[in-house]
Amino acid sequence: MLRRLRLASIASLSVAAACTDNIGPTVGPCAVADGFPLTLAVGQYFAVFPTVDSACVRFGANASPDTVEYLVVPQIVTGTPGLTTGFRLLGNNPAAAAVTAQLVSPGGSRRASTARQFDEFLRRSEQTRRYGSEPVSVVASPRVAATPPAPAPPAPNRAFRVFSSLTSTQFTTVNAVLKVVKTHVAIYVDTLAPPGGLSDAALDSLGDLFDTRLYPIDTTAFGRESDVDGNGLVLVLMTPVVNRFVNQAQCDTAGYIAGFFFSFDVDPFYASNPNSNKAELFYSLVPDPAGTLSCAHADTTVNKVVPVTFIHEFQHMISFNEHALKRGAVTGEVLWLNEGMSHFAEELGGRSYLPDSAAYLRFAIGNLFNASQYLADPGSTILVTKSGLGTLEERGVEWLFVRYLVDMFGDSLTRKLNQTSLTGEANIEAQTGHQFELLSSRWALANWVSDLQVPGFTADSVLRYKSVQLRAQYASLHASRPAAFPAVFPLVPSTSAAQTVSLTGTLRAGSAIYHRAFQAPGAVPFALRFISQSGFPLPRAYAPRLNVIRIR
DSSP, X not given: OOSSOEEEXXXXXXXXXXXXXXXXXXXXXXXXXXXXXXXXXXXXXXXXXXXXSOOEEEEOOOOSSSOEEEEEEEEEOOOSTTOEEEEXXXXXXXXXXXXXXXXXXXXXXXXXXXXXXXXXXXXXXXXXXXXXXOSSOOOOOOSSOOOOOOOOOOOSEEXXXXXXXXXXXXXXXXXXXXXXXXXXXXXXXXXXXXXXXXXXXXXXXXXHHIIIIIHHHHHHHHOOOOOTTSSSOEEEEEOHHHHTTSOHHHHHHHOOOOEEEOGGGTOGGGXXXXXXXXSOEEEEOXXXXXXXXXXXXXHHHXXXXXXXXXXXXXXXXXXXXXXXXXTOOSXXXXXXXXXXXXXXXXXXXXXXXXXXXXXXXXXHHHHHHHXXXXXXXXXXXXXXXXXXXXXXXXXXXXXXXXXXXXXXXXXXXXXXXHSSSOOHHHHHHHHHSSOHHHHHHHHHHHHHHTTOOOTTOOOOGGGSOSSOOHHHHHXXXXXXXXXXXXXXXXXXXXXXXXXXXXXXXXXXXXXXXXXXXXXXXXXXXXEEEEEETTSXXXXXXXXXXXXXXXXX
C-alpha cells in the first residue's frame, strides 16, 4: 500500500499532503503492485493528489468483453498567477517515444497583437492604479473619492484630452460636438472626423442600442458605473485619434483598436491631473471609408464592432467602480478574471438577441473562436496568467472558465464577483463557497465530457456547461465557417493503450492536458505515475492534480 498518497473525489478535494520540492530520489514508472487502488464505474471521476514521493495509482484488470476508456487530465490547479512546471505521466510499461503534450499552436495566434498589447496596458493600469509616465508633473490626489459636481446636462461642445499613443503616455486635445443624448448615454463626435461617417439617424440608433440594450445588460450582470461628473451619463467619444493608434501596415498585420475605457478618467487619485476628463468615458474609432487615417472602416463596420467593444469595455468601467471606487480597494480586479468577465459580457450581449442566431454570433463569435484556439492546444495556454491579455487563447480560456462558473452558480455570480474588494482566486472562493482548486479540476473535465455522447455515459451535473453545448456549437460553426473552425470539435486528446501512457510537457496554472487511455478486453491491471519532468515529485505549491474519469 502506497504511503501518503491522497486520492479523493473531485467533489470533496482536500488539502494536499506536505512535501519538499525536488528532494529525494527521482522515480520512474510505478509497478502494478504499487500505488493506490482505484476502481471507477462509468461516469465516475476522481482527482489524484500527486504531491508525495511515489504519486502512483493503479487500476484493475479489465475482465469485461468491452474496451474500457479513461480520460486522464494532468493539471496544476493553483490560483497563483503565472506558475508553470514540467511533468511526466507514465504507465507501468510506457511507450518508447513519449507523446509531447506541449504542442505548437497553429497559425501563430499566440503572438500578441497591437490591440491586445494596448488592452493589457489599460487593464494593468486599472489593476495597479498607475498610469505610466505623465506628460506633466502632477501629484496624485489623496485616496478619497472626489466630490462630483452639481448635476448638469452635457455641454453641446466639449474639449477632451485623449490618450493618443501606444508607445508612451501622451495626450492630445480633441474638440467634439454632442450628437446624441439618451437616458444613460451621450455620444460626442470629434469635429475632425473624416467625411462619410455615421448619419444623425445612425448615431441616434447607436445611442438607442447602447442605452436600451447594452447598458441594462451590463448593469444587471455586473453592477453600476461611477458618476464622477454627476450627470448620470456614460459619454461616448468617437474620434479619429483611436483610428490613428495603428497605421495601415499594423492594421493589416496586427489588427486595430475599436474602442477602450481608461480608468484614469475616473480615478480620484488623479483628479487633479489636467489630462483626466473626470467623466465616465468610452472612446471609439470613427468611420473612415476612404482609409485616410489608417485602414478603411465603413460605417457598417463601425456599427458592428463598436457595440461589441462597448459592452466589453463597459464591464471594465463597472468593475473598476465596484472594486476600487465604491469599496476602497487599492487595486482593481486581477487581469485574467477581469478580462474573462468582459468577454462574458460580450456573450450576454449576443444572448439578448436569441433566437436571432446571426445577431447572437455578432457578439459571441469572438469568444467561440478564441476558445477554439485554446481547446485546440490547451496545454500551451495559461488560465491564471500574470499578463492575462496577450493571446486569443488566453481570452478564450478566461471566457470559458467564467462561463462555467456562471453555469454552476447562477447569473448573480458575476455581480457578486464585482461587488467586493476581493480579487482573483480569493474572490472566486468567497463568492462560490468552493476551493479554486476544486472548481479548476471540475472545469477541466467539463471541457471534454460536458455534452459527450457515448452510450452508457452521463457526465455528472457539476461537469456540464448548462448554457452552451460546445460540441453542437462547434459542429455548426465547422459546417458554416470551416476556414475559421477547421475541426468538428477543437479539443482532440492524445490516445494510447493504458499501460503505455507516456506524456511529457509543461503544465500552466489552471490549464490542463487531455489524454484518452484505453484498456483492451481482458487486459491486465495497469498503473500511472504523475511526476515532474526531471523525475521528482511535483511541487506542492503548484497544486498538481491527475483528474481521472471513466468514459466507458
